[in-house]
Amino acid sequence: MSREFDLVVFGATGFTGKLVADYIARATPQPRWAIAGRNKDKLEALGLRVPVLVADALDAPAIAAIARRTKVICTTAGPYAKYGNEIVAACAEHGTHYCDLAGEVQWMRRMIDAHHERAVASGARIVHTCGFDSIPSDLGTWALQQEMIKAYGTPATSVTALFGESSGAISGGTVASGMQTALEASADRSIRKLLGNPYALDPDPHATRPSAPDESSIGWNSQLKMFTVPFLMAGINTRVVRRSHALAGFPWGQDFVYREVMSTPGSARGLAMATAIAGGLAGIAFAMKRPRLRELLAKRAPQPGEGPSAEKRANGHWKTRFVGVAGNHQLVYVAGDTHGDPGYGSTAKMLGESALSLALDPLSAPGGVTTPSVAMGQFLLDRLRRAGLTFAVAG
Numbered sequence: 463m464s465r466e467f468d469l470v471v472f473g474a475t476g477f478t479g480k481l482v483a484d485y486i487a488r489a490t491p492q493p494r495w496a497i498a499g500r501n502k503d504k505l506e507a508l509g510l511r512v513p514v515l516v517a518d519a520l521d522a523p524a525i526a527a528i529a530r531r532t533k534v535i536c537t538t539a540g541p542y543a544k545y546g547n548e549i550v551a552a553c554a555e556h557g558t559h560y561c562d563l564a565g566e567v568q569w570m571r572r573m574i575d576a577h578h579e580r581a582v583a584s585g586a587r588i589v590h591t592c593g594f595d596s597i598p599s600d601l602g603t604w605a606l607q608q609e610m611i612k613a614y615g616t617p618a619t620s621v622t623a624l625f626g627e628s629s630g631a632i633s634g635g636t637v638a639s640g641m642q643t644a645l646e647a648s649a650d651r652s653i654r655k656l657l658g659n660p661y662a663l664d665p666d667p668h669a670t671r672p673s674a675p676d677e678s679s680i681g682w683n684s685q686l687k688m689f690t691v692p693f694l695m696a697g698i699n700t701r702v703v704r705r706s707h708a709l710a711g712f713p714w715g716q717d718f719v720y721r722e723v724m725s726t727p728g729s730a731r732g733l734a735m736a737t738a739i740a741g742g743l744a745g746i747a748f749a750m751k752r753p754r755l756r757e758l759l760a761k762r763a764p765q766p767g768e769g770p771s772a773e774k775r776a777n778g779h780w781k782t783r784f785v786g787v788a789g790n791h792q793l794v795y796v797a798g799d800t801h802g803d804p805g806y807g808s809t810a811k812m813l814g815e816s817a818l819s820l821a822l823d824p825l826s827a828p829g830g831v832t833t834p835s836v837a838m839g840q841f842l843l844d845r846l847r848r849a850g851l852t853f854a855v856a857g
């Protein structure tokens with residue numbers, strides 16, 4: 463593919479976009495890249511010595527012109543259900559690879575239905591969820607399965623991801639995206655139904671698949687001796703892991719089951735933490751279904767462009783444990799970052815490395831609306847390890 467740029471960071475003026483642009487600016491060797499967005503002055507004020515491309519996300523011809531000039535568009539302009547349609551359409555049409563931080567399952571379903579076939583034909587790898595949602599889940603499960611096969615000659619028939627110790631906060635764009643999903647769900651019953659479908663992102667979301675209900679109460683993980691509690695992001699991540707498995711042709715068996723929870727220590731304090739988290743989640747779910755409470759929450763939350771301070775990001779961290787089981791065999795795998803909060807510091811590394819991988823690595827995966835592990839697998843794993851993230855069998 464001979465194009466003027468290896469990659470374009472679109473939405474570089476946003477809270478996360480700035481972090482991703484800074485990350486790419488420090489990459490060695492430097493790719494041929496540019497920043498893009500709707501506001502020329504704001505883009506130039508970032509002080510990055512790279513070309514500036516100006517386009518509104520809703521201006522289809524302007525977006526198509528960018529898609530034709532670059533191998534990859536990496537976009538942080540969200541909510542994606544508002545600002546993502548034209549970018550995905552242009553990338554699928556022009557064979558341009560694409561990565562984002564979308565967590566809006568209903569929108570990703572729309573992109574699959576509208577653009578998967580065209581992306582297969584054009585060779586464009588369209589990869590949503592290249593941040594904390596859902597790279598730890600997706601790549602962690604894939605990596606654990608490679609280790610299971612190496613150790614026991616067979617993949618795990620069930621994997622449980624337990625999201626444990628972490629420290630971080632959220633940004634205005636993330637709040638706006640959550641509100642967007644809540645708004646669409648409250649207005650449309652078919653979207654509520656889709657969001658409740660554990661296989662919402664599978665090629666065929668209505669095929670008969672193993673039962674995999676979302677976790678709804680406090681539990682106990684006997685392998686790790688930890689309490690478990692529903693995880694807010696599981697409704698996104700589990701759908702992505704299941705899409706990966708389906709796109710790969712079900713290599714872990716038709717009965718493979720993936721679950722995802724938060725974990726707290728197996729002590730009295732851990733139980734108290736689990737109870738508090740479950741209560742908080744129930745409160746959020748209650749508020750999101752009521753327009754006035756939703757508005758109140760949105761007003762008090764960070765606004766677009768705002769997010770956690772540099773200090774909070776640098777001191778942030780996260781750790782996810784994966785338990786894979788195949789008959790009597792069991793393997794525990796760990797993913798994490800000790801130098802980056804999940805949503806921003808670490809996410810900038812994950813999205814930045816995804817963009818670099820799509821642009822520069824000799825990937826062989828086919829085009830389509832795909833997933834991080836299917837599109838980039840081992841290449842991305844190696845990159846993230848070099849970037850300081852942990853992906854390893856538990857010691």
Ligand SMILES: NC(=O)c1ccc[n+]([C@@H]2O[C@H](COP(=O)([O-])OP(=O)(O)OC[C@H]3O[C@@H](n4cnc5c(N)ncnc54)[C@H](OP(=O)(O)O)[C@@H]3O)[C@@H](O)[C@H]2O)c1
Nearest residue numbers: 475476477478519539540563593594595633635636766767
């Ligand atoms: N998956 C994850 O782990 C993860 C982590 C972090 C963030 N996210 C997601 O990333 C997205 C961004 O979050 P954020 O907090 O960085 O948002 P933000 O600070 O509000 O930034 C939004 C960006 O979109 C741009 N934009 C808005 N409307 C546009 C338009 N019509 N044309 C072109 N550009 C437009 C804004 O440009 P202006 O500067 O000109 O307004 C800005 O650059 C959200 O969807 C969030 O959920 C996901």
